[in-house]
Structures are given as C-alpha cells and as structure tokens.
Amino acid sequence: MRLISLLVCSLVAGVSLPAIAADEKVDLVLINKIRDEGTSRSKVMDTLSVLTDEIGPRLTGSPSLKKAGEWTQKQLTDWGLQNAQVENIGPFGRSWVLEKASMRMVAPGNLELVAIPKAWTPGTDGLKRGKAVYAKLESEEDLAKWKGKLNGVILFRDAPIATPLHMTADAKRYTEQDLHDIANMEFESGPARAPFDAAAFAKRQAFNKKLIPFLMEEKVLATVNVSRGDDGTIFVQGGGSYKAGEDTGPAAFVMSAEHYNRIYRLLEKKKDVMLEVESAVNFSDEDPANSINVYAEIPGTDKKDEVVMLGGHLDSWHAGTGATDNAAGVAVAMEAVRMLKAIGFKPRRTIRIALWGGEEQGLLGSRFYVNKYVASRAESNDPADKDVPSFMRRNTNPLVYKPMHGKISAYFNLDNGGGKIRGIYAENNAAVKAIFDSWLAPFHDLGAKTTTMKKTGSTDHVSFDAVGVPGFQFIQEPMDYFTRTHHTNIDVYDKVQKGDMMQASMIMASFVAHAANRDDLLPRKPLPPEPAKR
DSSP states (O other): OHHHHHHHHHHHHHTOGGGSOTTOOOOHHHHHHHHHHHHHSOOHHHHHHIIIIIIOOOOTTSHHHHHHHHHHHHHHHHTTOEEEEEEEOOOOOOEEEEEEEEEEEEESSOEEEOEEEOBTOOOOSSOEEEEEEEOOOOSHHHHHHHTTSOTTOEEEOSOOOOOOOOOSOSOBOOOHHHHHHHHSOOOOOSOOOOOOOHHHHHHHHHHHHHHHHHHHHTTOOEEEEEOSOOTTOOBOOBOSOOSTTOOOOSEEEEEOHHHHHHHHHHHHTTOOOEEEEEEEEEEEOOOGGGSEEEEEEEOOSTEEEEEEEEEEEOOOOSSSOOIIIIIHHHHHHHHHHHHHHHTTOOOSEEEEEEEESOGGGTSHHHHHHIIIIIEEOOOOOOGGGTTSOGGGOOOOSOOEEOGGGGTEEEEEEOOSOSOOEEEEEOTTOHHHHHHHHHHHGGGGGGTOOEEESOOOOSSTHHHHHTTTSOEEEEEEOOBTIIIIITTBTTOSGGGSOHHHHHHHHHHHHHHHHHHHHSSSOOOOOOOOOOOOOO
C-alpha cells in the first residue's frame, strides 16, 4: 500500500497540483490511456500523408476537396465514428484545377523561371512568347498612359523586393519569454489598429473591376507579381474570380523574388527580355459536391444532446500540398477522435469532429455551419456592402438563435501550422481560463503550459465565438509557418514534425474528452453587444 501511495503521489506531483483548479476534475487515468495510445500507436502521420502526398492540394471547389471529403468520411467511419457525412456548403463558385505551368526567359539569355499561376485565373491556350514589360497600373491615369501599348506582352506589375541575407533561422520555437508575453494581457498604450475601411476596400475593388477588362482589351498575354518570399519560396493565392459570370483577366503568375528581380533589373537597363509562358487549367462550372464540410461523431451517453466539437479546415491553396495549412490540423483532430475510440472512451456529451471547406475564402465552411445550426443574421442589404466580401461586412441585423446554440459546450480548433501545442487562447473568458489551466497541467512535461486570456483570430473558432459559443484555438509553435509554408509551394509533408503532431493530438483528445465529461457546459462569456445601426 505504501508503494501504491508513493506512486500516486509521484503521479499527482508530476501534473503540478497547484495549477489544478480545486473544483475541476482531471481524469489522470484517462490521460494515461491517451498518452499511451498517442505515443505507442499513433497514426497521425499516416493520415497527414494521405491528405498531402496522395490527395494533394485541396482548393475549395475542386475535385480534390471532394476526394478529401470522401476519404475522411470513410476513414472516420472505419475508426468507429458514427453519422459520418459530407455536407455541401455552396453555392460557392467555379472549380479550378492547375494541370501544368511553365515560364522561361529566352532572351537575353536562357533561364527556367520559378513561377506559379494564381488560382482562378485562365490558362494561356498553349505556349506563348512575349516581351516582358514593367508597368505601374494603380489608377485610371495609369490605364490611360498605357492604353494601346501592352498588346501581346507579359506584364510585370510590381517593383522588386529586397532579399536581405538571412541572419536568423527561418523556423523558431517559443521561448519562455515569448510564452510569458503571450500569457500576459497588456492594454495597448499606443494607437489602436485602424478599423477596416469598407469604403477604401470598395474603391480598390472598383478599380480592379476596371483593370481586368483593360488587361483583356489590351490582349496582355499574362501578368506577373513578385513573391514576398525568397530562396524559391512562392506565396501565392487567388487571382481571378471564382464567381460564375465574372471576368478573370489574363493568365496571372507569382514569380520567385530572385528571378523577378533579375528581369526587373534587365528592364531597368532597357534590355529586351523575351519570355515563353504556358499554363493549362481546368476551369469549370460549380459542382456542389466539391465545396463541402465533413462531420462525424462519437455519440454521448446521459448528455448526448449536448455537443463538444473539434476540427480544422480541409481546404488548402494549390501551390504546395496544404500540409501545415491545414492538413496538420485536420490530421490532429482526426487522430484525437481515433484515439478516444481506440481506448474505449464513452463520452457523456456527443463529440463531433468538423472538417471545414472554404476556410481560405473567409471561413465559409464554419460560417455555413454556424448560420445553419447555431445562430445567424439576415444578409446585409446595405449598398455600401455591395463590393465587400460577406465575412467583412458590418452586419447590423439582429442575431437569431437556433436550437444548437445552447447545446454546444465548446469548439476546439487547430490551424496555425504543424507545430506542437504550447497552450490555448481563452478568448477573454476568465471562467474558462482556470479550467484550461487544470487540463494543461498533465502536459507540462510536453511543453504545454500557457493559457492566455488573449483572443486570436483568422481561424474557424471565430465563427463560433462571434455568436457567443465558446470557440478556441490552441497556441502552436510558430516554426517556419509564416516564413516558409503559409500559402506557399513549400507547404508540404516534409515541413511537419512527427513529435509535434503526436503531442498536439494527445492534448486535443484530452481537452475534448474532459469537456465532454464535465457536469456542466463550459462557462460562457457575455454575448457581444449587438452592432449599432449605421
């Protein structure tokens, strides 16, 4: 008995007892099972490999997103989850698939150029040759200046960018000071960030609607922008419109900084630069099955009508294979529910995994789910919002609550790269912060110690938080997410660390399980005030 007592004391000491809230239960037996399954029989990298190496990039509206939805639905079912389903989130827009692309300089010398087309821009209809021209086109005066001078050219649109010597590593892990800074709230002493200027955005959109027809009338062969990355890293997203019936402009590329800068310098010296360009894309009408969310459940027991949710976004951009953004988050969420099924966990509340589509176009999948099942506002009909994307509109219509609003205990999201979890953002919810401190305590040895009251944005948890449902994003190691992989051609399987994925899966599984088995729903912060009428 003395030996057993010593072992129990040792285990409790290992989870940092002072960090555990006195009234919050932490199931150490459950955590032992999760840690054993997660370290000894992990499948998280197998899942990541299928999503990235086998399925590849998963642009919203593309057949690859449909394929990813079908595979994840089947895999979750094979693991024993129930009610696995794929739900159409459309109407979205046109499907776009890049089949091939190339660009090379043929004069004054030969050079294979690193350049990738922007999504939803057309192909070149075969191999074309044209003169490189730099033109600044930022106003109607600029359009008038260049009218009649751009027929058959390959248009370079940006000034060159600096490529300074790298004196620090591209990737980093959080230091204790970094985590201290994240954990501690400080009210801004300087000027606050300027609010979103809808009028300025609409003005830019209006000019762009004039620019695209201008480029088409001028018969520009292709446009080229410079990547903000270097060493061959290309940050590239969308270019043309995915909305049916809208002009897409000519073919559009983003080029590596080093190659772009070389051509720009030649043009500055008045040298004739000739390029060959080709891109082939499959640009087709919408297929509703290509714009989807995926759901599956571990049914609850005595509180089965209440739900704990977890997930990440299934869609990605097209240049890489969407590994850190966000196959990693999807694989971790899938691994979390796989482990809970494997260890025979019986949740009191239903656990629902949600894999979202359309995140990259404005949290479309999670917003669709929240609007349909949780709470919604009628669409804004303010003329000022006409050219503003729906997710940027200041909607003053009243919030209408739906039955699920009071049934979701929390939604836990992972979408900041492939790094390990270091803690969680409590989204300014003091009551939940103390609970999260308790749940993190058994994972201090794995580097997860930080709970912050701070809010974070730009991930699917925002869709839930915006309507008063607890939604949370974990604090992840930054690694080289923003320097190398986020929306780039380098966002591939090789940039994800296995140990980090295993750690994140165990923590997400534990958080979801503890939320599912609490006596009460997680506490909610006050609902945000209704926006004032304009």
